[in-house]
Structures are given as C-alpha cells and as structure tokens.
Amino acid sequence: MSSSSQLSQRFAARSVVDLNLEKYMLNNSQLNAVADCVLVSEKISSPIKLIWGPPGTGHRTLTCAPTNTAVLEVASRIVKLVHESPASSGQYLSDIVLFGNKKRMKIGEDHDLSVVFLSSRTERLSQCFESMKGWNHCLCSLIDFLEIPVTKKIQVMKMKGPNSVVLPLKEFVKDKCNELLEDFYYFMEILCTDFPRNSTMRQSFQYMNEDSDPLKWPDLLASVHTDVCNKSKIRKARLLCVQILRYLKINLKLPDWDRLSLSDDDRKREIRVYLLQRTKCILCPVSSSYVLHNVSMDDSSECLKPLELLVVDEAAQLKECETLIPMHLPGIKQAVFIGDECQLPALVKSKISDNADFGRIPWATTKHLLNIQYRMRPEISKFPVASFYDGKISDGPNVVSKNYKRNILPGKMFGPYSFINVDGGHETTEKHGRSLKNTIEVAAVLWIVRRLFEESVFLGSKLTVGVVSPYNAQVRAIQEKIGKTYDMYDGFFVKSVDGFQGAEEDVIIISTVRSNRAGSVGFLTNLQRTNMALTRAKHCLWIVGNGTTLSNSISVWQKVVNDAKHRGCFFKASEDKHLSNAIVNAVIELDDAENLVKMDSLQITNPRFQRAGSRYRA
Structure with missing residues (x-):
C-alpha cells in the first residue's frame, strides 16, 4: 500500500469524527474519496483528484458540471442536504448560488431551485433595497x-x-x-x-x-x-x-443599494456581483463559468477571498480544453473531477480531432472507484455491471431490500426489467434531417406512459417517468404526441439519451427505433451511450425495440436481447392485448396495409372505435 493511500485511510478515520461524516452514511469507497479530496483542500496531497463514479454510486458534488441536467441534479441534492441539516450545523441556503441559462434550465419562480438561482435571488433582494x-x-x-x-x-x-x-x-x-x-x-x-x-x-x-x-x-x-x-x-x-x-x-451593515442615484438595473447588477463574490458554494455549467472571470474575487479591503477549490461533476463528458474555463479562474488551487469514463464521453464531431485524442478525459490520473450503487434494483443493474464494469460494482443494501420493490403495473412484462419486442415498425428519416423515428414504437411508448399515468392517479402515488431515445426525431415525435397532456403533473419527461446524463427516474422507457432486416443499428453500437441509457432507472427499466434487428446486429444490443431472453425478461408486444391494440391502431392510422398483414401475431381484441370499459384503454 502506498504512503498516499495509507495517509488517506488514516485521514478518513479522523474525518469521520472531525467532519461529522457519519451522518451522511457513506460507504468505505466514498469515505476514502472524500478523505482524499479533503487532503487536496488542505494542500496535503496532489492538487488534482479524479473520482470514478459509476451510475448510482452516490457522488455528492458542487460547483460545475458540463450540462444543465447534471448541474441541476447536483444543486437539488445540495439544497436537500441543507434542508435536512439541523440549524446548529451552520449550513444555510444563502451560502449557495446557482446560475446559468434560466430558460434552458426551466427555473420558474415556483421551481424548487429558485431559492438558490442567481437571477431569482437578485430579484428578491432588489425588492429589499x-x-x-x-x-x-x-x-x-x-x-x-x-x-x-x-x-x-x-x-x-x-x-x-x-x-x-x-x-x-x-x-x-x-x-x-x-x-x-x-x-x-x-x-x-x-x-x-x-x-x-x-x-x-x-x-x-x-x-x-x-x-x-x-x-x-x-x-x-x-x-x-x-x-x-x-x-x-x-x-x-x-x-x-x-x-x-x-x-x-x-x-446588519447592509450595502447601500437603496441610494437614490442607483437605477433598478444598476442595483441588480451590483447585487449579482456581491452574491458571486461572497457565496461559499457556486454551482453552474462549465460553459457558464466564464462569467466568474469578470468578477473580482480577491479584495482585502472588502474581506473577499478567491475561489480555491473546483469540483466538476460528470467530468467524463468534458474535453480537457473545456475544463480550462473554470481551472483558469484566479485563485483556483485544487480541483476534483468526478465522472464515469464508461458513460457518455465528450462530443467530438471531427474524426481527425477524435483520433488526436481531443476528447480525452480531463487530467487523467489515479482514480477512486465508488463501488456500491444505490439507484437500480438488482434486476436492472445486473447487465450493465457485468458488461461495462467487470462486476466491480455491488448493489447497496437499500436496493436489495423488500421496501425498495415497486410493482407499478401488473404482469411480468412490466416487472423491474424487460425487453418488449415490437417488430412491426419501420425506421424512417425525418423530412428535413437525418435523424430516425419509428411511429409504431411511438404508439407503444405512448400507451405505456398513459397506463403509468392512470395507475399513478388511481393509486394516488407520485411517479417519475423518463422516456429515452437515442434519436432526436423519435424524441420529437413522442413529445408532439404527448403535447401538454401531463404538463400539470410533475414526473413525465421525454429526452434524448444525451439529455438524461446525470439524471434518474422511477421508471425509464427506452425506444431503440432501429427496425431493419440488415441488423443495422448505427450509433446504437456506442457502448457509452448504451450504458448511460440502461442505468437511469431506479425501479423499472422497459426497453421497447425490434428484437430481430437488434439480435442481428454485431453490437452490445445483441447481448442485451440475448440476456433478456436468457433471464426470461423478453416479451412480445402481442402478449398484452391492450398494447397490441394500440400498435394495430397506429398501423391503421398510418394506412400501412402491407405492415398490417405482417402483424398477424398481434391480438386484435377490440375494434378500433369500440373501447372496452376497462381503466386501461387500448
């Protein structure tokens, strides 16, 4: 064992007491990672640390992330920790500020994070002055x-x-x-x-x-x-x-922002700068951190101290050059990068740049592996842990307990993990673009979402649902069909695979889109994208796709289908009569007679315009 490792372990034992870490219920791998990061902040070890955090392993972070989704997830967890902390802890929401593109982050005044969002806080404080x-x-x-x-x-x-x-x-x-x-x-x-x-x-x-x-x-x-x-x-x-x-x-010695010579805009500008200069914890997308370069952070007359520690979440999604935006802030002395190289990488469109390792992981160095996941039920984590992490990740005690099980919809098809075979669709290209969509899969997904919504309302229980697809055309098609149906209810989201990085939901439905005889699956072969999509669900993961096409592909999706069959988790859409009806109706609406003939395996139990009296409509 290296002296650095021994030092981390000795420090971890002391930190549990000194930093009151026992209240956070951290496992050994998390404690070692935290201890090493505190060593960084105390200038005892190397100024750069990398924490390898596979999905659900519980990395708690602050400051920067590459996407709005990721930074909002981090902000939500920090705010939750502060809310749960006793008054004597000295932790206050006023010491946290989040900033970025308000429109893209979709933070209205009724949003949970408006309490720490910079522009919202500025508006409130402006009223006081x-x-x-x-x-x-x-x-x-x-x-x-x-x-x-x-x-x-x-x-x-x-x-x-x-x-x-x-x-x-x-x-x-x-x-x-x-x-x-x-x-x-x-x-x-x-x-x-x-x-x-x-x-x-x-x-x-x-x-x-x-x-x-x-x-x-x-x-x-x-x-x-x-x-x-x-x-x-x-x-x-x-x-x-x-x-x-x-x-x-x-x-109180408050600033004189109420002076008559100060316009409303100037007052808000001064408030924003004041907050960024004095807030202990700043959260923002990496690309937005350039704003901090224009804020004076070191002024002894004002008792200002510069930012010294940078923490970046989802760091594997960043190009090394992108990390220089916050790294070059005056005063930054230590950095901690948290991410998962087995998840989505940095986006590099040029093959020449990609071959030149332009998208390499930032500051690759010795890593701390967080080896216990607390998100996915074992049925969901089994395939990704075996396929992408060489079995190094264990399931946490919470996900294996009986209390974590949620039987949301009846039937084996809608258990914690299943592949739902929809083999009657066609993949088609958008009119003005190259992205693909599959209308039959859209119909299947919409029906499942509606059932989930009806069940949630019927039982009076809150349920978060994410619909994931690797193709933006499919995302748009599903969003157009859903429209504003569920706008009044939190918990229903439709995003592309990239848009779900760093997020988790109770139920995830994946629409794979590809449906062809050649077994061509395009960039579905990307292991990191596949891993990301398969590891977002907490209680249920349902994959909707063409089993034949995916089985014929020489890709990870061939393994996904074979694994589902081997585990008894592979189901035909025709096994559920209501789902079958929804697909048939979609084919009729498309006026696809040729495809309808091929779909003789589907069970047409109700005529198109005659709905059964069941809660579950076709």
Whole structure:
C-alpha cells in the first residue's frame, strides 16, 4: 500500500469524527474519496483528484458540471442536504448560488431551485433595497411608530378630517403594528434566505429571536392597557421593540443599494456581483463559468477571498480544453473531477480531432472507484455491471431490500426489467434531417406512459417517468404526441439519451427505433451511450425495440436481447392485448396495409372505435 493511500485511510478515520461524516452514511469507497479530496483542500496531497463514479454510486458534488441536467441534479441534492441539516450545523441556503441559462434550465419562480438561482435571488433582494420602499424604509417606519407617543398619532388622525375613524387605542396599536410588520416579516425572510451570511448577521438575528419574537409584538403592545397605572408597562414594551430594531439597523451593515442615484438595473447588477463574490458554494455549467472571470474575487479591503477549490461533476463528458474555463479562474488551487469514463464521453464531431485524442478525459490520473450503487434494483443493474464494469460494482443494501420493490403495473412484462419486442415498425428519416423515428414504437411508448399515468392517479402515488431515445426525431415525435397532456403533473419527461446524463427516474422507457432486416443499428453500437441509457432507472427499466434487428446486429444490443431472453425478461408486444391494440391502431392510422398483414401475431381484441370499459384503454 502506498504512503498516499495509507495517509488517506488514516485521514478518513479522523474525518469521520472531525467532519461529522457519519451522518451522511457513506460507504468505505466514498469515505476514502472524500478523505482524499479533503487532503487536496488542505494542500496535503496532489492538487488534482479524479473520482470514478459509476451510475448510482452516490457522488455528492458542487460547483460545475458540463450540462444543465447534471448541474441541476447536483444543486437539488445540495439544497436537500441543507434542508435536512439541523440549524446548529451552520449550513444555510444563502451560502449557495446557482446560475446559468434560466430558460434552458426551466427555473420558474415556483421551481424548487429558485431559492438558490442567481437571477431569482437578485430579484428578491432588489425588492429589499428599493428607495423609500425597502427594508431600511420599513425599519425606520417601525421605529418611528414605536417611538412617537400614540396620543400624537391619534391627534394627527383627527386632524385629517371630521370623517376620520378613530379606533380604540388597543385596536389602533395592533392594526398599525400588524400593517408595518407585514413588510418587516417579508423583507426579513428574504434577508435570512438570500443574503450571504456573515457572523454579524447571524448574531443580529439570533439576538432578536432570543430577546423577542417580532411575531408577538402586536399582541405585546396591544395587551398593555392605557390607564395611568400601566403607562410604564407600555413604555417598557415599546422600548424593548425599538431596542431590537435599532440593533438590527446598526449591526446588519447592509450595502447601500437603496441610494437614490442607483437605477433598478444598476442595483441588480451590483447585487449579482456581491452574491458571486461572497457565496461559499457556486454551482453552474462549465460553459457558464466564464462569467466568474469578470468578477473580482480577491479584495482585502472588502474581506473577499478567491475561489480555491473546483469540483466538476460528470467530468467524463468534458474535453480537457473545456475544463480550462473554470481551472483558469484566479485563485483556483485544487480541483476534483468526478465522472464515469464508461458513460457518455465528450462530443467530438471531427474524426481527425477524435483520433488526436481531443476528447480525452480531463487530467487523467489515479482514480477512486465508488463501488456500491444505490439507484437500480438488482434486476436492472445486473447487465450493465457485468458488461461495462467487470462486476466491480455491488448493489447497496437499500436496493436489495423488500421496501425498495415497486410493482407499478401488473404482469411480468412490466416487472423491474424487460425487453418488449415490437417488430412491426419501420425506421424512417425525418423530412428535413437525418435523424430516425419509428411511429409504431411511438404508439407503444405512448400507451405505456398513459397506463403509468392512470395507475399513478388511481393509486394516488407520485411517479417519475423518463422516456429515452437515442434519436432526436423519435424524441420529437413522442413529445408532439404527448403535447401538454401531463404538463400539470410533475414526473413525465421525454429526452434524448444525451439529455438524461446525470439524471434518474422511477421508471425509464427506452425506444431503440432501429427496425431493419440488415441488423443495422448505427450509433446504437456506442457502448457509452448504451450504458448511460440502461442505468437511469431506479425501479423499472422497459426497453421497447425490434428484437430481430437488434439480435442481428454485431453490437452490445445483441447481448442485451440475448440476456433478456436468457433471464426470461423478453416479451412480445402481442402478449398484452391492450398494447397490441394500440400498435394495430397506429398501423391503421398510418394506412400501412402491407405492415398490417405482417402483424398477424398481434391480438386484435377490440375494434378500433369500440373501447372496452376497462381503466386501461387500448
């Protein structure tokens, strides 16, 4: 054993205690990887580390990833960890910021990640610093209300006119206090959630919570009677509230973004820069990290510290030259790359560049293999582990437990793993392009998706479903048919294989598209693409394809079909009468008489326009 390895193992044992890692339930391979990465951050070992993380092996990361899908997955997990952490942990959402193309990331204001998304956070904070309307104005208004004697306020109201309604003192105090505190609560929540934490800010809010909860102020003030004997009590209550407000005003030391000379756009620009300079954890696609080159990260007068540690997830998808965008940020001293060379590689279209190793894995070095997967049921992981990882990956205790099993649809065809043979379709090329589609497979996939949706609604259980295809034309065809049917419901996605890198769903349906006598399967022969598609599902993986075409191909798909047959997981579409009907109806709609004649094995149990009364429509 090398001295570096021994050092990592000794450090891993210490880290479990010092860093409180036991709460994360890491296995030995994960602990060793984390320990080595902490050695990097403490400048004890080599400044570059590579972690080999096969699908489902549980690599938790931050900062950069090559695609929007991957960086959103990382961000979701970090936010979840912070939500689950106790208040005493010192972990705050305000110390995390995510940025990138909002439109492509599809992050609306109701999205779970809007709480850490840079543009959303900027909009919220901008409201706090509007001139004559924001936090500072609200604070001053509250102090004025509490300091000026209540009798003077009533006199002012009387002077407004004879029709002015003068409330009893108790009601007036409570209503006015509630009115002012409504904005106070709103701004305070934004500052607590969105403004980067510093020691002064933490102490200020902690002091306020310990001394008096602002939520109780209206009742506290209104409960004090106004007769002579209680004047001292009302004065004491007001002074307590004013003391806390003045403490906040003095100690929070917020930027002067509410100055009148600052336009709305300039204010938002200053807020964005401030957040990027002071946030502890920044997440973004690698291609978007160029933005950070324009942000001053090292200013001793402002107590700014540069970014020192870079962590890149899904690093195998990056060309080495792409990693230079974040690697060249001023201050970066250590880097950790996490990825899987058996999954999708970097996209290199030029054969000359590919032969020159232009798409090689970034900074190839000694790797830490994460050897336990926690995503796929054993029936799903069996083939990829044997075929792509030489059996080096084990199933975690969670996926082998009985509690992990989900029988979503009845019948063996819809068990945890199956190949559904649809041999009646044709692969066709799009009118204006070279991408392929298979309309019969589209019909089969749509029917399965509809059944899943109906079952999910019927049982009242949430279900996430991903439909994967290596051909964009097939993806578009399925999306066009689905339309907006499931827009109101989370959990139904249709993407190309590349678009699913780094994601996982309860159910994955793969449409392989290829259907020809020659056994030609094009780039389906790519092992990394195939591995990626086969390892996205947690509970069920259903492959829809032409078994004959794939069996005749000299590719990994021949092995997939043979493995399914050997394990008793190969099914003909005709074995399910409703699925059979859906395919026949699709053929009739295409007016494909020749193909209909060849499909005599399919069972036509219901005429096209006569639906059975079952929940599962044809």
